[in-house]
Amino acid sequence: xxxxxxxxxxxxxxxxxxxxxxxxxxxxxxxxxxxxxxxxxxxxxxxxxxxxxxxxxxxxxxxxxxxxxxxxxxxxxxxxxxxxxxxxxxxxxxxxxxxxxxxxxxxxxxxxxxxxxxxxxxxxxxxxxxxxxxxxxxxxxxxxxxxxxxxxxxxxxxxxxxxxxxxxxxxxxxxxxxxxxxxxxxxxxxxxxxxxxxxxxxxxxxxxxxxxxxxxxxxxxxxxxxxxxxxxxxxxxxxxxxxxxxxxxxxxxxxxxxxxxxxxxxxxxxxxxxxxxxxxxxxxxxxxxxxxxxxxxxxxxxxxxxxxxxxxxxxxxxxxxx
Amino acid sequence: xxxxxxxxxxxxxxxxxxxxxxxxxxxxxxxxxxxxxxxxxxxxxxxxxxxxxxxxxxxxxxxxxxxxxxxxxxxxxxxxxxxxxxxxxxxxxxxxxxxxxxxxxxxxxxxxxxxxxxxxxxxxxxxxxxxxxxxxxxxxxxxxxxxxxxxxxxxxxx
Numbered sequence: 001x002x003x004x005x006x007x008x009x010x011x012x013x014x015x016x017x018x019x020x021x022x023x024x025x026x027x028x029x030x031x032x033x034x035x036x037x038x039x040x041x042x043x044x045x046x047x048x049x050x051x052x053x054x055x056x057x058x059x060x061x062x063x064x065x066x067x068x069x070x071x072x073x074x075x076x077x078x079x080x081x082x083x084x085x086x087x088x089x090x091x092x093x094x095x096x097x098x099x100x101x102x103x104x105x106x107x108x109x110x111x112x113x114x115x116x117x118x119x120x121x122x123x124x125x126x127x128x129x130x131x132x133x134x135x136x137x138x139x140x141x142x143x144x145x146x147x148x149x150x151x152x153x154x155x156x157x158x159x160x161x162x163x164x165x166x167x168x169x170x171x172x173x174x175x176x177x178x179x180x181x182x183x184x185x186x187x188x189x190x191x192x193x194x195x196x197x198x199x200x201x202x203x204x205x206x207x208x209x210x211x212x213x214x215x216x217x218x219x220x221x222x223x224x225x226x227x228x229x230x231x232x233x234x235x236x237x238x239x240x241x242x243x244x245x246x247x248x249x250x251x252x253x254x255x256x257x258x259x260x261x262x263x264x265x266x267x268x269x270x271x272x273x274x275x276x277x278x279x280x281x282x283x284x285x286x287x288x289x290x291x292x293x294x295x296x297x298x299x300x301x302x303x304x305x306x307x308x309x310x311x312x313x314x315x316x317x318x319x320x321x322x
Numbered sequence: 323x324x325x326x327x328x329x330x331x332x333x334x335x336x337x338x339x340x341x342x343x344x345x346x347x348x349x350x351x352x353x354x355x356x357x358x359x360x361x362x363x364x365x366x367x368x369x370x371x372x373x374x375x376x377x378x379x380x381x382x383x384x385x386x387x388x389x390x391x392x393x394x395x396x397x398x399x400x401x402x403x404x405x406x407x408x409x410x411x412x413x414x415x416x417x418x419x420x421x422x423x424x425x426x427x428x429x430x431x432x433x434x435x436x437x438x439x440x441x442x443x444x445x446x447x448x449x450x451x452x453x454x455x456x457x458x459x460x461x462x463x464x465x466x467x468x469x470x471x472x473x474x475x476x477x478x479x480x
Binding site for chain 1: 372375376380381382383384385387388389390391392421425426427
């Protein structure tokens with residue numbers, strides 16, 4: 001169902017998931033983001049590219065920060081932005097989703113940025129979207145969060161462009177994390193030399209090895225010679241379940257600490273998708289230390305989201321014309 | 323052709339004693355600008371610009387592949403700017419470049435230097451310095467290929 005994302009000429013017109021996209025799509029996004037990064041440093045911090053277009057942020061799951069970065073990305077491209085925080089409830093499904101879409105299309109929105117607690121919500125919108133309308137997945141259930149993964153690989157590429165020789169470690173709740181799913185896909189599309197995943201055995205999805213990753217349960221061992229360490233956010237609501245004993249024990253076994261960072265390569269990058277739980281998945285001294293590129297990730301996230309919007313709307317607009 | 327371009331560029335009106343800000347437009351224009359930059363012995367670094375984000379055909383054909391980052395290593399405020407491109411044809415690329423340029427400040431003046439000026443303008447834009455002014459059939463395309471060696475390519479249009 002992912003070929004929904006590209007048109008007959010293979011051009012991207014929605015971004016729903018990195019599954020179904022080719023390496024060249026990812027490269028195109030990263031190259032465009034590289035050209036857009038400099039906009040933030042100009043006297044005039046915006047481009048006229050999407051002047052007269054409307055981008056609707058449709059957040060069925062609250063996330064002020066992610067929504068703000070999409071909003072800023074849209075505004076830097078001169079688009080008009082409509083923010084809709086739709087209450088999340090399991091009753092919001094099927095027909096009512098379709099009604100939401102039709103209503104917003106009637107307002108002539110050109111792109112919908114969708115975040116939803118249910119996996120597949122963005123696909124649902126894309127399947128029903130009118131010609132010329134683009135859908136961007138800003139996180140759906142446990143499924144995918146493609147722009148987060150793209151900004152992560154963009155950040156890595158700006159420091160260490162030779163993915164074939166990189167050893168990247170992803171540590172945290174791999175079972176519930178849509179960020180991790182998208183990250184592993186992005187890293188493998190770019191030909192990352194070695195991808196290691198680390199998690200408590202209860203939080204490792206079955207058959208994850210099939211994605212070409214090496215599974216570790218011991219973070220100390222996984223950190224040896226790492227070029228990049230990515231800590232995932234521990235969703236604390238899951239702590240109450242049967243998955244983990246306590247936050248303290250999680251930190252002792254799976255937290256990014258100075259001692260563990262010392263086992264990695266001297267120029268190792270430390271990354272986190274935010275918001276951080278300091279003292280649980282990452283020690284403050286590491287989060288704020290010289291290896292951390294966590295704040296760069298935030299700035300890069302705006303350029304990457306601008307790139308995806310510019311590419312998808314450019315291709316979708318072509319279709320609306322035909 | 324390059325000799326003539328350099329000679330005409332040397333005759334461009336100056337403003338004050340400061341050297342001009344030379345900006346090559348990706349990709350062919352950058353190669354011409356690199357040549358001009360050496361020949362004019364401009365004492366400041368060369369600028370590079372990709373005006374694709376300002377093009378008027380985005381709504382029709384989308385974003386072009388292989389975007390390049392703008393590099394303007396000085397402030398253009400109150401400076402003389404020379405935009406450099408390989409071929410001036412419809413003038414739409416230059417319009418886009420002017421749009422991009424003014425988001426970086428207010429230059430004292432903007433001049434245009436191109437290797438080849440041909441007919442077919444769709445906008446009120448002209449070259450201030452040109453290596454050659456040529457008449458070509460409307461369908462014929464001409465572009466610079468490079469960087470080593472630089473070569474003019476003629477293609478008969480469809």
